[in-house]
Amino acid sequence: MRIEERDFVVGEAVVGKIPYYADVEPELMDMKKGDRVLPAQFFYEKRVYYELFAIHEPGTPGFPRGGITVVGHDGHRRYYDLDQVILHPQIIKHKKTLDKMMRKAEKEQAKRMKQYNKAQREAKKAGKRGRKALSPEERAQREADRAARAIKSGGKRGRPKGSAVSTPKVYVPTGGKRGRRPLDPEVKAARALEKSARTIRSGGKRGRPKSRK
Numbered sequence: 001m002r003i004e005e006r007d008f009v010v011g012e013a014v015v016g017k018i019p020y021y022a023d024v025e026p027e028l029m030d031m032k033k034g035d036r037v038l039p040a041q042f043f044y045e046k047r048v049y050y051e052l053f054a055i056h057e058p059g060t061p062g063f064p065r066g067g068i069t070v071v072g073h074d075g076h077r078r079y080y081d082l083d084q085v086i087l088h089p090q091i092i093k094h095k096k097t098l099d100k101m102m103r104k105a106e107k108e109q110a111k112r113m114k115q116y117n118k119a120q121r122e123a124k125k126a127g128k129r130g131r132k133a134l135s136p137e138e139r140a141q142r143e144a145d146r147a148a149r150a151i152k153s154g155g156k157r158g159r160p161k162g163s164a165v166s167t168p169k170v171y172v173p174t175g176g177k178r179g180r181r182p183l184d185p186e187v188k189a190a191r192a193l194e195k196s197a198r199t200i201r202s203g204g205k206r207g208r209p210k211s212r213k
Contacts, residue, residue: 001025001086001097003040019043020083028086028094031055036088037070039080044101049073052085 001024005017019040031037035052042048050070058066068085070078089097102110134142183191 001028001100003043018084020081021086022083024083024086025094025097027092028089028097031085031087036091037068037085038088039070039078040084040086046101050078053077055082 002022003019004022005019007014008016008018021040031052033052033054037050037052038048039050042050050072053069053071056063056067056069058064060066066082068080068082070080070085072078086097089101
């Protein structure tokens with residue numbers, strides 16, 4: 001199957017080009033009402049959805065050369081020639097036609113992904129899991145470093161103990177008094193006067209006075 005173009009003639013004037021299918025496989029022409037179909041003008045549009053409404057044989061009123069009526073998802077209708085509509089290849093999983101529906105950029109991306117996945121599978125088969133093995137030179141260097149550290153530490157592990165001996169602090173009394181400093185006589189006398197004044201005002205009673213009603 002391939003897509004070609006021919007002149008679109010209105011009266012005697014050519015007003016443009018219209019796409020149509022050529023050399024279509026028989027299984028793509030086996031359509032019945034309600035099947036999902038693919039008009040040639042929407043061959044590369046993946047989200048377009050049309051269903052077959054009717055096939056008009058040549059000589060049908062309004063279709064002297066025959067034709068096909070399709071209906072969209074919202075109910076609108078389109079009219080095509082008999083060679084402009086095929087069964088949607090997704091219905092029968094027609095891989096050859098589905099591959100043709102992919103645009104150039106999509107094909108290149110699919111090809112890159114296929115090569116990448118293949119390389120990943122081969123790497124998993126050939127490679128080993130885990131950390132990469134050390135080379136003989138790296139292994140020898142690590143062994144030499146480990147031996148040097150063992151000689152330096154005397155075979156002991158961990159932080160070496162310090163040579164200085166720590167002595168605990170001893171409390172030395174200063175001879176002074178502990179606690180709050182005593183009040184001066186003047187401050188003590190002023191506080192006593194304030195206390196006596198409060199006692200006179202309250203009549204010797206403590207707390208908030210009761211309100212009179």
